[in-house]
Amino acid sequence: MNRRDVLKELGVRPIINGAGTYTKLTSTLMRPEVVEAMASVAGRFVRIDELHDTIGHRIAALLDCEAAMVTSGAFGALTAGTAACLTGTNAAYIQRLPDTTGMKSEVIIQRSHRFPYDHAVRNCGVRLIEVDTRDDIDRAISDRTAMMLFLNKAEPDGKIAAAEFVEIGRSHRVPTFNDAAADVPPAENLFKYTRMGFDLVAFSGGKGVQGPQGAGLLLGREELIASARLNTAPHSDTIGRGLKVTKEELVGMLVAVELYLERDHQAEFRAWDTRIEAIGSRLRALQGVMVERFVPRIANAVPHLRVRWDERIISISPSDVVEQLREGDPSVELVPVPSQIGSLEIASWTLEPGDADIVAERLCDILKRGPAPRGGGRDD
Ligand SMILES: *Cc1c(COP(=O)(O)O)cnc(C)c1O
Numbered sequence: 001m002n003r004r005d006v007l008k009e010l011g012v013r014p015i016i017n018g019a020g021t022y023t024k025l026t027s028t029l030m031r032p033e034v035v036e037a038m039a040s041v042a043g044r045f046v047r048i049d050e051l052h053d054t055i056g057h058r059i060a061a062l063l064d065c066e067a068a069m070v071t072s073g074a075f076g077a078l079t080a081g082t083a084a085c086l087t088g089t090n091a092a093y094i095q096r097l098p099d100t101t102g103m104k105s106e107v108i109i110q111r112s113h114r115f116p117y118d119h120a121v122r123n124c125g126v127r128l129i130e131v132d133t134r135d136d137i138d139r140a141i142s143d144r145t146a147m148m149l150f151l152n153k154a155e156p157d158g159k160i161a162a163a164e165f166v167e168i169g170r171s172h173r174v175p176t177f178n179d180a181a182a183d184v185p186p187a188e189n190l191f192k193y194t195r196m197g198f199d200l201v202a203f204s205g206g207k208g209v210q211g212p213q214g215a216g217l218l219l220g221r222e223e224l225i226a227s228a229r230l231n232t233a234p235h236s237d238t239i240g241r242g243l244k245v246t247k248e249e250l251v252g253m254l255v256a257v258e259l260y261l262e263r264d265h266q267a268e269f270r271a272w273d274t275r276i277e278a279i280g281s282r283l284r285a286l287q288g289v290m291v292e293r294f295v296p297r298i299a300n301a302v303p304h305l306r307v308r309w310d311e312r313i314i315s316i317s318p319s320d321v322v323e324q325l326r327e328g329d330p331s332v333e334l335v336p337v338p339s340q341i342g343s344l345e346i347a348s349w350t351l352e353p354g355d356a357d358i359v360a361e362r363l364c365d366i367l368k369r370g371p372a373p374r375g376g377g378r379d380d
Contacts, residue, residue, distance in 0.1 A: 015326075016355045019333040020300055020347035021182065027206040027213045028350070030252065034211065037255040038248040048234055051247055055254045056225065059217065062257055065194040067225035069218050070205070070253045071232070074181035076243035077202035077218035078120035082107065083239050084200075084227035085147040085175050086124055094231055097239040098125030104146035108137055108174075112157040113150060117179065121149055124239060133159050134168060141172045152180035152193070153299035166197040175199035175224065181216070182299040184208035187265055190257075194219050205249075207300075208349075211256030215249040269302070272348035275356040276303045279346060282360040286367055288313030305346040306337070309367060316371045318344045324366050332359055 007014055021027045030038075052069065059068040071077040086103045087093035093103055107121055111130040118128060128149075129140050137148070137160070148169045155162055162178065169176035177200040178193045185208055193201045198220065205215030218228055232240030273293070280291040288310040295303055311317070318336035321344060325332040337343040346359065 013331050016330055016332045016352075016358060017350040018346045018355070018359050019335045020304075020350055021204075021207040022333075023206075023213075025333055025350075027204070028208075028210045029352070030210055030212060030256065031259055033259060034252045034256050038212070038252040041247050041251045044247075046247055048247060048250075051250050052229065052245075055250050056229075058254055059257055060219070062261060063190050063194070063217075063219060065191075065201075065219045067220060067222040069225050069229055070245050070250050071202075071216040071218045071228075072214055072243040072245055073206065073216040074179060074202045074204040075117055075120045075216070076232070076240070076245075077200075077216045078117065078177075078179060079123050079243060080228040080232050080240050081177055081200040081202065081218050081220070081224065082121045082124045082126065082147060083231035084224045085177070086126070087231060088223075088227050089230060094235070094239075095237045097231070098123065100125045104144050106140075106142075106144045107147045107149050108140055108145060109149045109151075110154070110158040110160060113154040115151050115154070115179075117181070118149065118151075121147075134164070137168055138172075141174060145172070145174050148174050148176045150176060150178045150198070152178050152183050155298065162193065162198075163196055169199070170197065175221075178202070182207050183301070184260075185265060185269075185301055187260065187263075190219075190261075200224055205253045205256065209253075209256050209260045212249045212252040215245060215253040217253070217257075272303045275348045275351055276305045276346070278356045279360040279363070280305050282364055283307055283367075286314075286364060289367060300347065303348045305348075307344050307346065307363070308340070309342040311342045314342070314367050314370065316367065318342060320371055321363070321366050324372055325362055328362060330358065332362060334359075 017025050019025055056069045071080055083097055105126050106129050107126045108129045108131055111132055126146060131137050131140050150165050166176050176198050178198040179202045180189055180193055181202055181204040183189050184203060200220035203217040205211035205217060206213035231238050233244040276293055283289050283291050290308045292306045293303055294306055295301055322334055322336050325334060335345045337345055
């Protein structure tokens with residue numbers, strides 16, 4: 001029996017993803033075992049709370065933390081975890097959010113840790129109090145302080161590092177929350193921040209762990225995870241009712257975590273490097289082109305290739321290259337580096353077998369040929 005090719009029927013083109021785990025590019029690909037596990041529950045009714053409890057316990061055991069829940073992405077984890085800090089198990093409070101009347105209503109964050117996803121925290125009706133130093137925190141903490149929020153990848157940008165942040169929270173008895181959404185690999189990070197003492201830690205399910213794109217993980221203290229559960233679906237009158245996780249996502253997330261922990265991470269890293277090297281060696285042969293392998297220190301810490309060219313020799317801008325790659329067949333997505341002339345980046349880990357050759361060939365062609373001929377004026 002021929003399988004339906006729904007994308008083809010719809011006329012939606014699949015892409016080669018050399019950009020990375022971007023939400024707008026559907027982030028990651030699930031392993032076949034994850035897809036099979038999801039399909040295996042699709043035809044069965046279950047009690048969703050029972051499945052949540054059981055899978056939460058399994059994941060907590062696998063990741064050696066007190067408690068865990070599968071959430072609707074790291075974003076959902078941020079909202080559910082914040083709500084938990086505000087309401088505890090108080091039913092009236094749970095129903096009242098995002099109105100925080102009667103509750104603590106402030107969240108402390110280092111100024112350099114502000115990020116677009118802190119909207120997930122602000123959704124709970126809290127005010128973010130920005131601080132720079134430890135003294136600032138000591139002054140800012142009051143009986144209104146509900147939580148302290150840390151953005152893991154911003155650690156080098158702030159004056160207060162993760163361990164000290166935890167210690168400050170502890171000394172004031174304020175729960176600390178670390179958003180480490182994109183910070184796997186290394187796999188140890190799934191354990192590191194709960195062990196360090198953060199009360200809550202969020203990860204994306206659909207990035208490094210290769211679970212369902214809509215899923216995420218909230219790890220942490222038992223009573224906070226229990227309150228987070230009460231603030232989300234299937235409970236109706238809650239801030240998190242829309243942050244629903246399906247039975248397929250629950251099971252898919254568990255299997256993805258199991259597979260991730262069993263993987264040979266070093267072999268996988270070497271395979272990523274091989275791809276990067278394959279592309280790099282082709283591009284290096286072009287006159288005026290420089291390539292450099294790099295691994296970000298935190299967040300998306302996998303081999304990448306930075307491609308730079310001398311625009312006096314090759315007169316095409318990165319955004320033109322990206323556009324030509326996008327419009328070609330197959331369509332390829334790469335990320336231009338806005339701050340640098342003649343520069344773009346290639347991520348290794350979202351490429352599938354065979355993709356590296358295609359990306360190398362297409363890039364070489366475009367860089368040799370230069371700008372596409374244009375009719376009329378440009379509108380960029
Ligand atoms: C990707 C990301 C999120 C959102 O994760 P989802 O799983 O897509 O909800 C939140 N915070 C950070 C730092 C991220 O990188």
